[in-house]
Amino acid sequence: MELNKQSDWVARSLRSVWHPCTQMQHHETVPLIPVSRGKGAWLYDHEGRRYLDAISSWWVNLFGHANPRINAALKDQLDTLEHAMLAGFTHEPVIELSEKLSALTGHVLGHSFYASDGASAVEIALKMSFHSWRNNGHADKQEFVCLKGSYHGETIGALAVTDVALFKDAYGPLLRASQTVMSPDARLAAEGETAQDVARRAAADVERLFIERGDKIAAIIIEPLVQCATGMAMHDPLYLQLVRALCDQHNVHLILDEIAVGCGRTGTFFACEQAGVWPDFLCLSKGISGGYLPLSLVMTRDEIYQAFYSSDVTRGFLHSHSYTGNPLACRAALATLQIFEQDDVLNTNKVKAARLTQALQPLAQHEQVRNFRQRGMIWAFDAIDAPKDFSRRFFATATEHELLMRPIGSTVYMMPPYILSDEEIDGLAANTLAVFNKVMAG
């Protein structure tokens, strides 16, 4: 490890790397942190400081950095097959992964189509939905429905079903119009209303739209249980049951975007299991490769697959991507799924989650905090009367307390890897409280 190089790396990065989701000028005041290595839940900079990765490096890392089991699988795969094209050829990692994922849905979603990033998985689901309707003689089903506050990625097609004002305002003229329905966000409960009441109200909004123009609508896309990017807006599973029934009744596809909430994040492997429903298309990415390599996929039903099965090329699904089904990424995913089995992760996480929820009680009861909420391995709360630039200040202050955290607006959240020790859980809670108090004091 080289010492005293930190400032050099920062200067060189700012000169040549255009960082994502960043107004670059902010780095005149907000620190840019060059990471030299990672181990477990920790990232280390070039000066030996460490940061607990409380947001799993943008929600991707499940079992820590430099995980020995995933590393070993990748090293073996690297010496076997790094990549081969998936048109005309196939290979063991992609076959095994598709079979394992199919089994996890009880073989309801038995066909997996691969890409590399989450936004592309969303694009694929949208295209597949439209094209399958057309192949079945419903070419006028071309519209998509999304939820208020939804986030499904930032390519132009995915952005069209993303309801984030900042992006919509900037790129609106490039986007295809979509219909937006009420969010089932439990925080919208009126006096005396329960989360289930909000779910019913939000489903009624979907029903109104389906009655009005269901024959024009191809699909509704939903991030089940937790709308993450809008600020960890959580809803009752009842909403998914009601929308599934409406989709069946009005012949509309249900696309569930489990890119962030899948892979055990909400407590079950797939979030939709908590509602007891399966979608027509399920998008996975982020955690599926353990946070190692870009990998995304769309799982779908046999009826959809059959709609494309024909001797006619134009009836086949038309989407190609150079690195589709990359063997290294699939092998990382297989190693990740194996850890779920070997370590009984979903049950172990329940114990970890209960401990962190307990440790966060001083924040849950803090007089400047409202809507403390948790589902599975996601925690969030909203700051009351947060000071200006709350999010950026919180990030900077957190780095001084060995934490990597990036609030969304005035919502502070935690989405840690599933490997925190008791000591790390308690430290995370204590440091978050200290950072929050400092930032709120101005």
Ligand SMILES: *Cc1c(COP(=O)(O)O)cnc(C)c1O
């Ligand atoms: C991150 C995310 C995406 C986009 O994934 P990328 O890999 O960043 O393109 C889509 N949907 C949801 C719910 C996400 O959290």
